[in-house]
Amino acid sequence: MQQTKEKQKEIKILNLILIALAGLSFLVAVMTAISDGFRAGTDDLFLIITCLLLALLFAVPPLLWAKSNGLLHNPFALGDEAEAPAHEHEAEHAHTDTNRENVIVWGGLLFLTAVEVFLAYIHIQPLLMLIILMLLSVVKAALIVAYFMHLKFERLSLVLTIVPTLIVLFCLFAILFPDSNRLHKMRGPEPAMQAEPAEEGGQEK
């Protein structure tokens, strides 16, 4: 790899900045864990997970640069595939029976939908229903993104650009649920209803 001295210097500065940001995110995660100690429950959990994910994200480009410069002795096992262009992967893959694979993925999606509808039919407890539904939806989304949108057969760099974003998105989605739950419990009793505070807290979701 021949690069000008300038470009090498730029890359070095970029890597340093990214490593600093990764360290900062990791530090925030650790400080949150130490100082709050999960007293705030899932709030802290999601914050820590998001910070760790961000730290991982920031650390990836320097790590890949280090790997391609031979600095890492423990490779990410990409091997020679790392240098092949994406469409070569597709060419190999097209020769195999992709249509059958796609129909199988479709069948899997139908099956997961049937499981979700069945759970709605048998009426389980709402919070449990929500958690199971969200997990199943994430699995279905992963299937669609990997196979139908072909992301499984793209370069690792594209996967790393898209997937962590979606994961952080999901964490941000979930991070506000404890807040809404708390808001629910913080309301005083309705004057007209004359309900007791215990009843208010028990009347969830």
Added chain:
Amino acid sequence: MAEVRADNLLANDWGGGTHPYRVSHRKLGMWLFIMSDSLTFCALLMAYSYARFSSQDWPTPFPFSPSIIFSTGMTLVLLSSSLTMVFAVSAAKRRDKRRARRWILATMFFGATFIVLHLMEWEHLMSEGLAPFSLPAEWLARWPNASPLFGSAFFGITGLHMFHVFTGLCYLGVIAARIRKFTADDVEVSGLYWHFVDLVWMFVFPLIYLLSVDYQ
């Protein structure tokens, strides 16, 4: 001075150059759009979830039959449209443009069916009296403390999704009509958009329908 050599350009994914991620620029553009659009839907779903969790009462107006069965049918229609879209993309890659066009037309047919079914459901709910900021009288009798936001959440989220489906239909229509001028890559990019629409429905369907089942 660095020479511009082929291996220089292809050397490293993160090194930039003219082939970032080794995909075409149209495909990368569509992926970036998909990421931003999923943020939009996430924001709407988050607002709906927050309002629902923090309210004392929320209407659960969809009896298993016919409402859930109907919306499950809609889900099956959309999943089938995704499958036909995948067939269209693989036909386009095999340079079989006629078959690709037929599969795209099948996808459009399923998409149009989805819109028709969904509009039927909207019509049913609106005839019951559901409006964006007010609930029907029977619902208020059943759920006296219910927030009036059910209508705006439902129509807002499903309406935005339906708008995406409709836009996807127009997009696919253009691709199908002038498929001779488009490459397999263009068909694949339109497939990405269509699968994104399906992906959003995978989240909207459980959060709005399956969590609002009427068990009485």
